Amino acid sequence: MNASMTSRDRLIAAMADALQRKGLHGVGLNELLSQAASPKGVLYHHFPGGKTELAVAAIDRVVTRLEGSLAALAEQPEPLQALADWLGQAERLLRDSGFERGCPLATVALESTADDDMLRGALAQGFARLRLAVSGLLERLGIAPPRAQALATLVLSAYEGALLQARVAGDGATMTITTGLLLDLLQHERNNKNPESP
Template sequence: MPGMPAPPPVEPARERLIAAMTDALRRRGLHGIGLTELLRAAQAPKGVLYHHFPGGKTELAVAAIDQVVGRMTTGLDKLLAGTPDPLLAMRRWIAGATARLQETGFEAGCPLATVALESGPEDRALREALARAFGRVRERIAQGLAGAGLPAERAQGLAALIVAAYEGGLLQSRVAHSIEPMQRAADTLLALLSASPFCDPLQEPPP
């Protein structure tokens, strides 16, 4: 009808499948949702799934993990570029993740940790995707720390520590239905790093 706004474009089936899988991984893990329920959430028939992802549910999960970490690293890049103090950038990154967890009623956590906890030795493709994902996040943080003047080796070590606190804090907050575990872990870690000579690029570490 004249004057009526055009309907919003329909998201392609491939993107709907990835979005449905991402939500499932955040809330229930890979094995917590059946294929039929996943296809219903994506409004896609089984044939469309195997057209885009011949490897089925596992290949779709890998694509979802890759997309999630792409968004995470893009967000980290923006934070680190816009915040001169990399530790303040980390505080904001952690605060954003904590707020998102709280907004979902502590139901939707980080899909990387959720899938990592339930993966077994037979889930080789998933484990490789997760290893790449965690590696990319650590590398982005290490780059930010190195850009602030930290030696590369110390930057990489601190990045690994920050990611460990981030994932562990989210898991604890999720099961506790409280942001307190995440906030306490982040506050304590960042306070220690701020006071540590390892965060002073002008001071050599002790022998």
């Protein structure tokens, strides 16, 4: 953990890491505090709602980071290659972690219940922000906005499902296959400039 980070940022980084590896319920408060090198009082000072409020902040941080990586890749002249690179980064991260680090949003979503309003709200906003970012890339392919939004939903759903399956199997083949099929589909969409209907 970076020593120059504020205690609040260290707590958020520790939670984001824990969500990616273990999920919300798989990590204990003491483990988080140890990883963040912070006493319990600091946690409740920054996050009076405790672990749940910290998880919401971590979800926002993860989504912001993913949006940033998509935005950086969107600078490429070829939007389809930018999307391929984004999906490839996720697969590499999963492989490099020994299939330990999946998507923290999916992990928390799978653990959440109907009573977890704060978490589900943060997740819903996070997924909406990511769909918007992916939709923007697809619009650069010349795909009409309503169709791009529908396809962004498909891309994120396939991405999350492939990451989950690859993590469980300990094999990135699912990610590779899913990425290839998504890119084929999007190239077809680009070539046909499908009408505005989803």
